[in-house]
Amino acid sequence: MDVEKKQNADVSVDDILQVLGPFGRFNIFNFILILFPVFLAGMYSSVYNFEAMDLDYRCSIPECENETSLNYTIPHIDGKPSKCLRYPRFDNYTLDLNDTCLPNHYDPSNVITCESFLYLESHSIVKEFNLGCQDWKRTLVGTVHNAGFFIAIPLTGVMSDKFGRKIAIIFACIANGVFGVIRALSVNYDMFIIFEFLEPAFGGGVYTACFVLALELVGPKGRVFTSLLFNTMFILGGEMVTLLSWWLQNWRYLVFIIYTPAVFVFVYMWTLTESFRWYFSKGRYEEGLNVLSKAEKMNNVTVPKDHYDQVEKQAMKQRDTRKCESKENNQSSFQQLFTSTVIWKRLAVCSLLWISSTLVYYGLSINAIDLSGNGYLNYAVVILIEAPANICKLLLLDRFGRKRVISLSFFSTAVILIAYGFISAGSWSIAVYLAGKFFITLAYNSLYVFAAEVFPTNYRTTLLAMCSTIGRTGSTIAPLTPLLTKLYEHLPTILFGSSAAVSGFLVLTLPETNNLKLPDSLKEATEQDKKFDESDR
Structure with a gap:
């Protein structure tokens, strides 16, 4: 009898999870819902590479645009016409409408920076916002995107711990969708860069919120496999956005297509399950036990009732201990x-x-x-x-x-x-x-x-x-x-x-x-x- 009491006293949430199984119907259903935002996050983490991808372009020579003239109007680097430099025209030369562009009209001993560019590709913002030879503006896109996470991750983390993992996931996904779609409609570089920041600033914490929720739904033996599922979906997201970009060759279509689905995650309010561990940490024991009971029914297994009683007592004891420690200190x-x-x-x-x-x-x-x-x-x-x-x-x-x-x-x-x-x-x-x-x-x-x-x-x-x-x-x-x-x-x-x-x-x-x-x-x-x-x- 004493042994049985000791065993019951040692029952933890992880023991209940072991009875429920790491990947029964309950977890499979919730993991499908959780992994969808992770797939989207995989696309969002890579998309800026293709939005601001460098293009093939060269210096534009408005008065002399033909393939033959490139040999004497633009210096060549590694056999290719320079993107940013050109030869100046001699000061005493004035082009008439009927004149032919000739080598002796240009000074090959000197170079000047280009005033305009001829874009040979058009699939990124480089052409649309005329970012030729402004590499700092192009690379700034990725820096600004990742800088948004300085706001998003703590914001989502605090929201997740205070209001629940589910609320944090839904908020972040919808923010991704709304700001991403607006970014696809940008009319200039300034508008684009602002929404490039706002999208991850409010939605960039979705991966962390999803990961914590998934990790808290499984026992110790399921954690590594859960991480594998997350990483796999993230990889698939990165591969998908790469293939879409390669196929579409249009940054606006790409951004619109990948961000629109995130808006529909609002349905998770009625479908996704909250973390029972979070309920316990907030003293909402009945709601936490209801989640475990729901998992028991969906997985068609039986958890001894005294397991739930012991877990609830332990959760209450831990909460009381934290309060006592806080008062003592x-x-x-x-x-x-x-x-x-x-x-x-x-x-x-x-x-x-x-x-x-x-x-x-x-x-x-x-x-x-x-x-x-x-x-x-x-x-x-x-x-x-x-x-x-x-x-x-x-x-x-x-x-x-x-x-x-x-x-x-x-x-x-x-x-x-x-x-x-x-x-x-x-x-x-x-x-x-x-x-x-x-x-x-x-x-x-x-x-x-x-x-x-x-x-x-x-x-x-x-x-x-x-x-x-x-x-x-x-x-x-x-x-x-x-x-x-x-x-x-x-x-x-x-x-x-x-x-x-x-x-x-x-x-x-x-x-x-x-x-x-x-x-x-x-x-x-x-x-x-x-x-x-x-x-x-």
């Missing part, structure tokens, strides 16, 4: 959270890892467009290499632990990308480039699982959002890295490799979370750290 739970050295340490380390990950991950994708060959194909292949990386994550994380896999992935990325600068252009250099993308994808996507597991439930989304927000510093800088090639061709990959090397060491300062229950309180997170310190002695 004369602090709110939020204030207490941020006076904890454990939380500060984890937040700082995870944020630095995020900065490095986003810088290298997005930097390699963006620079892939400028590799030799078809830009669309290069980008598609660089994204596709993420698929085997995610499969490896599924096979390795549970078997070898989070820390070991992530650290070795960072170190491998560093070695490969630094070595890339010493390999001559060709098939081997592309293979090495792809290998770098493979390992940074493995590290970055594993980091999502790891970071979510080290923060307590009641502020998990907020803290994860803070990491992701600070980490967006890397993705904000990434669109500017192609400009570094003007200083030295391999400077971007050297920067990426050095950043990855530092991250490999930082990972080792965090506790291992493999197969451990998610910490539901600050106390449990602190105990996690104590065990980690003791194991290091």
